[in-house]
Amino acid sequence: MSGFLLSMQGAVSQGVLWGIMVLGVYITYKILNIADLTVDGSFALGGCVCATLIVNGGWNPVAALVISLAAGLLAGAVTGFLHTVFEIPAILAGILTQISLWSINLRIMGGKSNIPLLKADTIFSWIVDTTGLSQSMVSLIIGIVVAVALIAFLYWFFGTELGAALRATGDNEDMIRALGVNIKKTKMLALMISNGLVALSGGLVCQSQKYGDINNGTGAIVIGLAAIVIGDVLLGRLRSFGSKLTSAVVGSVVYFLIRAIVLQMGMDANDMKLLSAIIVALALCVPVAVDKWKLRRSYMEGGN
Amino acid sequence: MLKLTGVQKTFNKGTINEKKALNGIDLQLKEGDFVTIIGGNGAGKSTMLNMIAGVYPIDAGKIILDGEDVSRSPEHKRAKFLGRVFQDPMKGTAATMEIQENLALAYRRGQKRGLRWGITKAERQRYYEELKMLGLGLEDRMTSKVGLLSGGQRQALTLLMASLQKPKLLLLDEHTAALDPKTAAKVLELTEEIISEHRLTAMMVTHNMKDAIRLGNRLIMMHEGRIIYNVGGEEKQKLKVEDLLEKFGQASGGEFANDRMMLA
Ligand SMILES: Nc1ncnc2c1ncn2[C@@H]1O[C@H](COP(=O)(O)OP(=O)(O)OP(=O)(O)O)[C@@H](O)[C@H]1O
Ligand SMILES: [Mg+2]
Numbered sequence: 001m002s003g004f005l006l007s008m009q010g011a012v013s014q015g016v017l018w019g020i021m022v023l024g025v026y027i028t029y030k031i032l033n034i035a036d037l038t039v040d041g042s043f044a045l046g047g048c049v050c051a052t053l054i055v056n057g058g059w060n061p062v063a064a065l066v067i068s069l070a071a072g073l074l075a076g077a078v079t080g081f082l083h084t085v086f087e088i089p090a091i092l093a094g095i096l097t098q099i100s101l102w103s104i105n106l107r108i109m110g111g112k113s114n115i116p117l118l119k120a121d122t123i124f125s126w127i128v129d130t131t132g133l134s135q136s137m138v139s140l141i142i143g144i145v146v147a148v149a150l151i152a153f154l155y156w157f158f159g160t161e162l163g164a165a166l167r168a169t170g171d172n173e174d175m176i177r178a179l180g181v182n183i184k185k186t187k188m189l190a191l192m193i194s195n196g197l198v199a200l201s202g203g204l205v206c207q208s209q210k211y212g213d214i215n216n217g218t219g220a221i222v223i224g225l226a227a228i229v230i231g232d233v234l235l236g237r238l239r240s241f242g243s244k245l246t247s248a249v250v251g252s253v254v255y256f257l258i259r260a261i262v263l264q265m266g267m268d269a270n271d272m273k274l275l276s277a278i279i280v281a282l283a284l285c286v287p288v289a290v291d292k293w294k295l296r297r298s299y300m301e302g303g304n
Numbered sequence: 305m306l307k308l309t310g311v312q313k314t315f316n317k318g319t320i321n322e323k324k325a326l327n328g329i330d331l332q333l334k335e336g337d338f339v340t341i342i343g344g345n346g347a348g349k350s351t352m353l354n355m356i357a358g359v360y361p362i363d364a365g366k367i368i369l370d371g372e373d374v375s376r377s378p379e380h381k382r383a384k385f386l387g388r389v390f391q392d393p394m395k396g397t398a399a400t401m402e403i404q405e406n407l408a409l410a411y412r413r414g415q416k417r418g419l420r421w422g423i424t425k426a427e428r429q430r431y432y433e434e435l436k437m438l439g440l441g442l443e444d445r446m447t448s449k450v451g452l453l454s455g456g457q458r459q460a461l462t463l464l465m466a467s468l469q470k471p472k473l474l475l476l477d478e479h480t481a482a483l484d485p486k487t488a489a490k491v492l493e494l495t496e497e498i499i500s501e502h503r504l505t506a507m508m509v510t511h512n513m514k515d516a517i518r519l520g521n522r523l524i525m526m527h528e529g530r531i532i533y534n535v536g537g538e539e540k541q542k543l544k545v546e547d548l549l550e551k552f553g554q555a556s557g558g559e560f561a562n563d564r565m566m567l568a
Contacts, residue, residue: 157419161412164401164422168409171398174390178357179465180383180414 004264010136011260015253016143017204018223022231022252023150023245024072024197025224030244031158032170032190037094039224041101042075042195043217046202048105051115051212054122061123065203072199073192075101080188105214114213122207139208146204150197151245157193158241166190219273226276227251229283305505306333306356306473311365313351313529325351327529329365333473333507333522338499340516341509342548343526344556349509350391352526353475356507358382370472384414387466387504389459389479396462399451403442403461406450407431410465434464438494456487460494467498474499474506481511492519513545527555 021043028036046068053059053067075097082093109115127138157163168176169186177183198220206212231251235243259272267275313326325348333339341349355362356369358379367375369385390396397406408423408431428446435443438460442453450458459479466474476495480488492515499506510516516523523540525533525548532555535543 159422160419161417161422162419164405164409165417168398168401171400172395174395175398176409177379178383178386178388178396179409179412180380181417182378182380 007260007264008257011256012253013136013139013143015256016140016147016249017208018201018256019147019249019252020150020204021198021201021220022224022227022248023154024194025221026228026245026248027190027194029225029228031167032187034090036079036191036194037091037221038075038079038097038195039198039221040217041098042072042198043202043220044105044214045071045075045101046199047206047212047216048108048214050203050206051117052108054117054120055115061121061207065200068203069196069200073196076192076195077188080191084184084187102214109212114211117210124208147249151242154245155242222276222280223255226279227255229280230254305335305370307368309366311355311367312363313355314363325529326355329531331531333505335505336503337522338506338520339522339524340520341507341524341526342513342516347526348529349526350477353477353507353509357386357388357475385472387471387474389462389466389476391478391481393455393458393482397450397458400449402447403450404428404431404446406461407465407468411468413469438464456483456491459483459491463494463498467502470502472505474504476506476508478509478511513548517543525551
């Protein structure tokens with residue numbers, strides 16, 4: 001039983017750390033209205049940068065996270081550049097960056113696909129050493145502190161003039177251009193912030209799992225979308241922007257809990273991606289199906 | 305105020321879909337002019353307004369706005385001069401944002417948007433007063449999402465947004481065409497009020513010839529990318545719908561019977 005509880009606790013703390021990535025996905029998918037596939041690459045990028053700096057460079061783990069964040073901003077800028085300047089569709093621009101990041105990540109890690117952080121200091125090991133708390137408890141605490149700080153930051157940012165212009169860019173490009181906003185800049189900024197958060201999350205997950213791996217981000221976008229969908233289903237009734245952001249992180253926690261439970265029930269870990277894709281596909285299909293069903297029904301009623 | 309010289313625009317140049325939409329437009333507006341624009345479908349009315357606003361680049365000619373040559377500047381840079389209301393009520397407002405947020409976005413048209421808070425308390429008070437003047441009860445729904453409003457309400461809101469930061473030129477492209485007759489009349493009334501109250505320079509495309517004659521101090525008729533009739537002052541006051549139909553008939557070789565203009 002305690003093994004089960006432990007794995008649940010681990011799932012919650014992982015969910016919160018990945019929740020920071022979900023915040024990034026929320027910005028592009030929900031606010032800017034584009035599905036940005038850079039995410040898979042930038043999540044791995046954050047981890048690879050972090051692992052390399054800490055293990056090979058002997059960097060301070062906090063400084064390494066800052067560089068991870070910066071690397072993510074840069075990755076977002078590349079997608080933004082392809083999308084806004086050369087008008088490549090956002091999905092394709094994201095795929096191009098994602099694919100190139102795979103090679104770049106491998107180079108960053110000096111040709112190794114995995115770098116373990118076993119003996120290196122991380123922010124998690126610091127706090128475990130000073131407080132004596134368990135690893136997953138510390139992950140949870142750090143995750144919550146960072147997530148709350150980022151939600152507060154995003155809440156503030158999207159309330160500013162610039163943030164409002166960014167939200168309007170996702171809502172109605174014609175309108176916001178007519179109001180004097182350069183939508184190339186706002187889209188670029190959104191993609192940068194989004195991928196910055198994703199890479200930061202990648203760096204944090206790398207430090208908590210004690211390894212960086214070029215395959216760490218595979219399927220991250222689907223996890224992000226699934227978490228957003230789950231958060232929406234659970235807390236969609238809450239209207240304020242702050243609660244929307246919170247529900248993205250909560251969605252991530254629930255996603256990892258579901259994952260831990262089905263794994264406990266004996267599901268193959270490799271099937272988890274299929275399950276995530278089904279969750280997202282269902283979430284996208286259900287509203288359409290319901291609409292169609294309503295249309296059919298209203299026709300029959302009208303005919304009587 | 306506004307000066308167009310030899311403005312030309314061809315869409316899809318060099319393809320089978322090539323379409324000469326503007327064929328050398330010359331036009332000059334003085335401060336405070338209110339011009340109504342009529343013409344058949346595809347005459348180039350929307351294109352002319354879009355060229356002034358910079359939605360697409362022009363092929364040739366010059367556009368001078370308030371003494372500044374804007375011929376080649378992008379849409380977002382010209383926005384500081386222009387208030388715009390589109391035909392489609394969905395186009396002028398952000399549906400997922402609050403009424404007051406839409407107003408705050410419009411209030412900052414042409415200004416640098418930084419990290420100050422997106423809407424201040426003093427602004428809210430002002431928006432309340434302005435919304436009250438529309439007489440649609442929107443002042444009590446300032447935190448409602450614009451998506452909940454009707455087409456007419458959205459169009460009235462867009463009109464208010466266009467005038468919140470006084471524009472050098474107001475561009476109205478059939479902005480009442482998608483509304484039911486009663487709502488259209490109300491929005492048109494608001495348009496007149498706003499234009500006269502702020503003494504705006506304005507261009508209004510319409511398919512209603514009575515409105516085109518009644519409103520404004522100048523009327524232009526377009527056909528196949530040209531201005532074929534440009535009339536102001538007393539001559540315009542004396543115009544009748546029949547005169548316009550005749551003018552139009554001459555230009556199009558009598559084939560106007562099935563045109564939407566007839567319906568007006
Ligand atoms: N973006 C575009 N791409 C290609 N062709 C266009 C475009 N915009 C307008 N046109 C063409 O240019 C011509 C002029 O169109 P415009 O929309 O200016 O007409 P209009 O006078 O506003 O007509 P309406 O009364 O129907 O609104 C039309 O033949 C139209 O098909
Ligand atoms: Mg038109």
